[in-house]
Amino acid sequence: MVKRNTKNTGNPNNGYQSSILSFFTPSRKGEITAKNTLQTMDCEIDSSPRNLTPQINMQNNVEVSNCVERLDNLELFSAERSIPTTCETTPTTGTSVKLNPINSSGRRIRKICDDDDDDDDDDEFLIKKICRQSCLYKEDNEINKGIPDLDNLLYEMNDEESNELIINSSIEVNKYSKLGMNLPDIKSLNNDVPKNIDMERDDFNEDEEVARKLLSTTVAQGSQFFREYVELIVQYGRQFSFPPWLQLTKIKDSNGRYPTDPNYNPSTVWVPDSNSKLAKEEKHHFTPAMQQYWELKKDHFDKLVFFKIGKFYELFYIDACLSQRLCDLRWMSGDGKPHVGFPEAALHAYANKLVNYGYRVVVVEQMETPKELEERNKTTSGIKKDKAVKRGVNEFFTNGTLVRPNMLNDMARILMTIYVFSKVNNEAPDNIINEIGIVCVDITTGKSELSILKEIGDHFPMVKTLVTQVQPREVVYLSGNLPLPILRYLKNTTPTIQLTSFRDFMEPILASKDIIEHFQRVNVEIPTIINELCTKSTALCTALSGTLNYLKSILLCDRFILTGNFQQYNPDEKQYLLLDAEALKDLELLQTQQGDEKNSLFGFLKHTSTPGGTRLLRKWLSHPLTNAARINERLDCVEWFINHPDVLFNFCRELKAISSNGRGSPGSNLDLERIINRITTGALQNTRGAIFFVNVIQKKIVDFLTSLETFEKVLECIRSNFGDIELRKSMPTLLLALTGMNNLQCEEKATEPCLGGFLPEISGIIEILRSWFVKDINNEWIPASGNYDLYDLNLSLINETKDKLNAELELISSKLNNTTIKFVHMKYRYEVECPDNIPRSKLPKLEITSSKKGFIRFHTDKIKDLIYELEYREEQLQNSLFPYIQEACKMFHSHFSSFSAISDSLSQLDVLIALSIVSMDTTDGPFCRPTFLEDSGKPVLELTRCRHPVVARLNSGFVDNDIFFNARDVHASCILVTGPNMGGKSTVLRQTCIAVIMAHIGCFVPASKCSLTLVDRIFTRIGAYDSILEAKSTFLVELEETATILKYATRNSLVVVDELGRGTSTFDGTAICVATLEYISHHIQCRCLFSTHLHLLCQEFSEDPSIIAFHMDLKLSQDTKTMTFLYKFVRGICPKSYGMNVAQLAGIPAEVVDKAANLAGEVELCTNILRHIAYVRVLLLNIMDLDPCEAYKLLSLKENKLYKDLNNCSQHKVVV
Template sequence: MEKKSRQNQSSQKGDRQSSILSFFSPKVGSKKESSNIGQNTSTPVPKNKNSRLDDELMSEDRDIERELLNSELSFSEKKLDSLQRDSFRRIRDLEMFSADGNATTCETTPCKTNGQKSDNSGVETTGRRIRKICDSDEELGSEEILSRRIKRRLNSDDESEERNSSRSGPTASQLDGDISGFGYDIGYDEALEAEVAAKIEQKIPSDFSDLGSSLPKSSRKESEIKFHEAGNSVINEEEELGKELLGTAAAQSSLLFRDYVEAMLQIGRNFSLPSWVQLRNIRDSKGTRPQDPCYDPSTIWVPSPNSREAKEERMHFTPAMEQYWELKKEHFDKLLFFKMGKFYELFYIDAFICQKHCDLRWTSSDSKPHVGFPETALHAYANKLVELGYRVVVVEQMETPKELEERNRSASRGVKKDKAIKRSVNEVFTNGTLVRPDMLSDMASVLMTLYFSKKESEELAYEIGVVCVDITTGKAELINIEEKGDQFLQVRTIVCQVQPKEIAYLPGNMPLSILRYLSSIVPSIQLTNFRNFVDSVLAINDILETFEKLQVPVPEVVNRLCNKSEALCCALSGTFRYLSTILLCDRLIMTGIFTEYDPSVSKHLMVNVGAIKDLELLQSQHGDEKNSLFGFLKHTITPGGTRLLKRWITYPLVNTDRINERLDSVKWFMDNSEKLYEFRDELRAIEKMASSASSKGSRKKYSQHLDFERLINRITSGVLQNKRGAVYFSNVVQRRFDEFVNSMNLFDSVLQCIIRVFGDENSRKDMPKLLVALTGIRDDSSEGFLQNTFATTERLRSLVTLDSNGKDWIPVPGNCKEYDDLLDSINKTKLCFDDELKRISKQMNTTAISFANCKYRYEVECPESIPKSRFPDSAEITSSKKGYVRFHTEEIKQLLYDLEYKEEQLQKSLFPYLHLMCKEFHSELSSFMAISDSISQLDVLSSLALVSIDTSDGPFCKPVFLSKDETNGLPMLELKESRHPVVAKLKTNYIPNDIVLNGGSSPAPCSLVTGPNMGGKSTILRQTCISVIMAQIGCYVPASECRLTVVDKIFTRIGAYDLIIEGKSTFLVELEETADILNHSSEDSLVIIDELGRGTSTFDGTAISIATLEYISRIIKCRCLFSTHLHLLCDEFSNDTKVLPFHMDLKLNNETKSITFLYKFISGICPKSYGMNVAQLAGIPQEVIDNSVALASDVESSTLLLRNISETKKLLMDVLIQDDFSKIQEFFKNNKDSVLSCLESLS
């Protein structure tokens, strides 16, 4: 009906192009004027012979106001006025936009890319075939028909767009409409995945405005576009509204909402979008507008399918799109990957964002923004977007087309049949909850949940519940801490130690200061404001019900801590609720290992947040891992070992017995270097073997095949699935079987490696206890508890066997009755094919026929010379080759349908069996976890041995830990020829130094360090702390000798910086860090302070420095290195036996006034800081330097004079308090030198 109307209009108007309708409506049937949308040439794309109404992708624009403004429409004035009155109210609400950028106008501003106008001649589209179809007008009245016709884009009704040839999967219409002949199991496309993976590594566009060249382009000519004031007014209103929305709390808290507003302003006007997505109509599921503080950006209001708005927007509410909106309305703050056939599709705002970051091509015209990519590239695109801070929801097909047909066929009469297959959310990807191996790095992927409970008894006092979960390993750490003030140093320290990928919190619950701190961390952490927390009473019930639902007993540590801390209880409940929304809570409950970490209990050396950054333990100041202590020590081979090393660095030990156990193990590896290298070579060999056994299509890094923690977790999580869920076009269940068998082989290989390396009798004679425990080897035999695991892996491996082709793993016959019965039925069906071939052969009176599997399965291939009259009546030609034709009969098609259905059911029957296999594995979980833990620890110990054995940069020594009984009750530290390990590695001829605190050559606990700028003071301070950390993780120390008592805490105050985002000045930051040291350090702590007081005046800085050093040396009495350029401190502590002066040596050339840094740490005070010499090195103009020298001399003289006056004043006050002359005489006699010095200074 619509086509006929267009043809009539076209014939009436002829070639006249001044009409707006003719501008929007290329002449149907005219090659000259045919639309070029979706094509590179004017040749129309031929229609698919099997095409039918595609309910999946209706791609029409609904543009009302634009056509109504055309004065050349040949309708009566009365009807037009009536239509305008009824429509303009709706027009203002819908705010439809033209494809070129302006709303409801005839003159536009074309999209620009890199400052150039975009070409409006045509658009190149790729991807699979998409049909444009029209809404049915059969049930509408004449005026409504007229209105709907005016709304449509006439140049896009009958055209088809071809997708890229690489998309060989079924079309959307074949999937949800024409389901006959649909193949279910399509193999893994390795080439396509590699191509996509390479593509997404290209440069990311900077913003939406750079996308002009890849937007769908209008067929309109710019010369034919007219200006309209109403359009400009609408755009200005939209821009003002956009600015208002960008200032709301929703835009500040939700990345996707912010991008939504920006996209709508920049390129949204190029598309016809549904009314509920327009900026002026956007609401959450409760109808709240974004300007309201209660607005929830995670939801969007969508009309019900039977509502008037849905009917008016029918092109956006097809059966499949109805499924889309039903899911999108609950996940508006996430990108929705909507599965259609072999491809994931993104629509509307999601398409804008994904196209921007992933450079995907548009696969539709401007009527419905739409991009997509193949199933095999899911992890690549999802990972790219998650790294950028987005959350991704994956919607999968939950049935095959055959299952849809069977379901409709078996439905009762009167029940409406579904036109679209079932879909549901199958996965949710966020930064802290990734579980797919291809999307993970070697490091831990931690989700942290924070909940703050303010104490009523004290002001600014909080109880804080912290839950840290690594879903990939099942480890969950519960932390309960108390904080006073607004610094939250313990929270900051835990965040710095754990380095979470994502933090979930309740909006309004987290104090602003910590929220600002978390938002400023680099690399950034994904902050998730999760609204579904509950109070402590409901939280306890919530936790109990979560465990009871899966019939898992509540762990003792969870029960104890939740009864103890309301904040922790709320945090754990919030974690479970959040994980439930991303479908991972059950996995955590089934595989979780819950432990407690109590910062107040001294099980580990506490390294606070400042020390982790200042000492560059995990990453350098430039943000790279390579030049950090972690990078220096990281020679681990397995991902589990890498994660464990990082934890050891941030949580060093304080128990000397455990430290010495590690040191003894490292020493054993060093003394048995052949075993060290043999073990590491064996691990690498296993790594290569495991990678070659995996599927060729896998892009997994080799090291991830040795990630035993995650491997165990993945297998154990299979307990949760006892039936097929989503439909994939690669054989997922067979890959799971392969992974299971390969895992058993991998565990066997590791066990054999341990026995080969550590099992011989000679090696075990002097093997430390820790190594004996880790290898599971007893003193009387080469076989220990690990050997028993061989029997377990063999039993699990015996549950499956290879099929008759020796290709796929299947259940052992007799173990799975359902599988056996289906397999037997399939074999019988295949025999029926043979019977059918014999029947056809007899009918055709020839034996020259056979089955071929080319375009379709079981095609009958026969010579072309056989007369067609001898063919079966139901023969349907399917393909041909030279001299031969191939055909199907009705009988063969029915047999093929039955065969494919049974094969689908056969694949489904494997899921319950895989579930049973995983349960068997889970029953032996403790044995496999012991192997994983052993390999990780052996990997770290061998890595530390590899570092310690390398003396190319200088000697490494085994640290000796002393008890306080051996040091007269004093904490001590003694390092000889100490080096900074990272700096020594980077620079040749590193100068080693001796550092002693409370030792023989330096009996004081504190050292006051002076010296020139760039002389090496900060390096000395840092290397002292790093040596202690290396010693207490069980590593050799970069020195020729190391003796110390255990350090319980390390504090640092280094550098000068402000925290603008937190509103803190440089001096305030200095004082907060100093306060933390003074309030929390103990006698056994190690403190380094570098140039305290630089953020304020010299006098204030001097006073604070003196008071701080006095408090540390006399009250706390801990080991301390205190560097300064304030030489008044040296005079102040010149007679203090608890503070000894040291300085960095240098050589001064008196003639040239140049200095040479000697980098030697020696006793005494450096007379000057030689700042002018450093200024010369920095290139400061000589005139400025000369002026500075003169000013410095004057300032120094004035300062000295003031100090002498102060001393004289003090002396006179001492004289005046004497009560008789004899005492005054005695005082002058005893203080003769001081009196003379004061008189000289005043003269």
């Protein structure tokens, strides 16, 4: 890459420091942060140099200059941000480039195109640079002292407001902000503040005092950004210049309310009018461009504003301080303002990083070119001319609404909106009836699920289940409407969720009208499902209205309505095996307890080849079927693939080849759902939006045509692998449907063997759409000749102007009487090159532009006018492409159902193949096809040689086990499980549930045999933990989960309970366990595995035929007292839990273990004696009802046991 000359000579490292690398190279102490001086657009920015050394000390970091060569190889644009004006061009050096008849090369002209994805290759490099460890500032450990009295700043709150603010504060706090704990004291700023600052000045102490008071206000408790604003003002207020309206003592919202006002809105900030005295006094902060900045920032104070200037996005003031800290950006400018920036190509990389930190980003773009500004000013008369090009908010980035492919992974990114309508329960006034409307939206695919939940009380189990199943990335709610238990749950169990308190929810009575107006604006008919559900539920209607208004506020509402695929979603629906929040978490179905997806069951099953298949697999796993016929359809497909592995692996190879040929990350080319959504969104845009310096319009066309080709290749791949006549004879019904063509669309091919399915015939529409575009001589896509009159007209006008330029060249040549004169496109476009020996007097009005040995190059006034005309018409030509592409997207959208059918079929095939790959892998043991039995009155489950698939994969030598309910020699539905600690009880419980789930999703089971009757719900009570945020003890959490089991379990449920009662005393725990197990076995009569260390339960139910005891076997050495776990699940009772042996393994001192063993023996003896006495007492009370011989026998037996235990007590000197 040939480096360009620069006027900035103050930078000794001009070779690379003025390029992109300067934005990713950590600064060194004392180094000049230099970028080339920006030629401002008509005085947009003040005239002071932008790149003087800021008066601050920078942190010491590691130099990364070894990336210079890589950057040169990438040939990224220089950091010099010269902006094209109306006629002059940006000088360049280098060799001539072939002339583009439409967008002439050889000159760095601005590409006029709309917002879309940046170049993926550049992004990939930039993302790697950006994602290195951010430089975090140090926290002061001595600042949590001397909090002043805040009575004069606080207003009186009720309990509900106070509690919500406390929860919000806990929710929004992150590792960079700890409610003012990052406020530095005076000493900590000694190394950061310039030498001329008097650290003992009173105003500094006053600022710190005000800061502490502000951090104690209600707004600081509820807004993360406001807290960080206060901290950053204190940290950087002595180093940089902030405007008065950002000072701690003067900050107000847009309505003039101070932070101490209970109605203060932290999302806005008061800014003076541009004509006010304050604005004129602070003109340093109120230049023409900064005036635009404040006009936008005042409505988005709690968001990071990326403000476009030339080729760069720049951040100022609080946003700059925050972004510099998190992204390690270099400080810019020498005018005193905190100011950082980065190149246009790095937008998505930096935005993604900041969004992942929990912030919201607003992108402000230039909406016109300097030429358009000049033309606009010409047409205005009698009013003040604008000095800055128009700018406007072009895009928002939040955690739940990212749509850019290079900011997404394969998983759905869900935005959830919740609205709660509560009323008093007349039957039980203490229990509130809550009607909850929930809307879940995946903007990238258009899928939207609407839920109406009815919850009684304040436990909200269905809401928790829905949140766990969906795992939203952002939850929108109306402040004061969301119950505190839900708010606490969202924070406690899902800390990655971004909680958004949104004010613009409509009143329930107006919500329906609001929805109608949104759909009418886009000219889309309201789906029937919305009409039906919103009529049923006021809460859902309000939630949907809130969703639309929130999406409108971030410029995504029209896209959502146009691409929306609305469905009802009920987590309690009978067609699915219900897995509540506890089951999903305890069984580690979607992720492990540590948040790892790889070692979850989902990670084990994830052998999918497409993003759509990955998302569908996750849905199947969280929603197993309860319809045996549908399950068997899936199992038939899995079995067919196992028997035809050549078809399976060949299909996967071809899919991989299709994916690798596409742009972007591997697999993204096969994300057909998102491709359909992106193309459909193109139907909304018919004009140019923002100004970019990359040719995005060409990328739009390329992506559109590549997407058509992808659909064509996928359809051909399915046909070629599943179209053989003989092969299709053996296929199961579901597979025939997924791989067969739709008969209605293929009547002329009625003899084709692949008929009778869901797949449409799309070759016709693809050929029509492809014919709309052709390549020009420069290998760029343009409308086919004759297809688009406006484009053809603009093209002819461009050719006319070029003819005028050629005519002018001939005129100059004739005047100079020299036939060697020609146009070249080197430093400028259309430079006239002629020998330098021609007398200047023949062309007195020329402007020398460049020269080379023996030649000069020049422009005349006429040529400059023609270049201006040419560039204007080229811009018009580019702008005319937008309505053309819109029409192409509209035609694509008119065949939405056909393309969606291909996407759905591919996703289902992908999941079935993934399940088949899992089922045919017998490395860790056998897999078998489950057999679903008819309901005969008793629930049945028979698992032979069953294992936990994930644990068996991670640990070699896994011991498999047999588990039976009402099968073989086990004639009971409840199994009481005992065994030593670490003996494998919990693993057996989990693997039983996992085997059932795998069977219900249509996968083979990790066992040699599996037979079962259908399961309608799985309940788990595993593990012990408390919930501090929810104010729940360990025992309360246990009992709440147990209550859910006893309330909702049916005879067809599967219940696993692991060590209930360990959160309280032994006697209370035992009593609860006895009562619970008896209720499950006698009343519910469902399949139940009940694990316990309370051995009194074994004696209590030893004679109960509905409960059978099993234990985890072990081998105990009598000589060494060491224990060997055998991990076998065998019938009988384990006499002890061998806790002392585990204590030895854990490293507890021997004397402590010995003492504990003696005490345990004494407690056990005392307990047995008390039980014997209680038994004899009951026997004596009922002795008249017994046969004398039987009574004598029972009393003698108990007498012997009692004397034996008393004798043991006397030997051990135990006092009973």
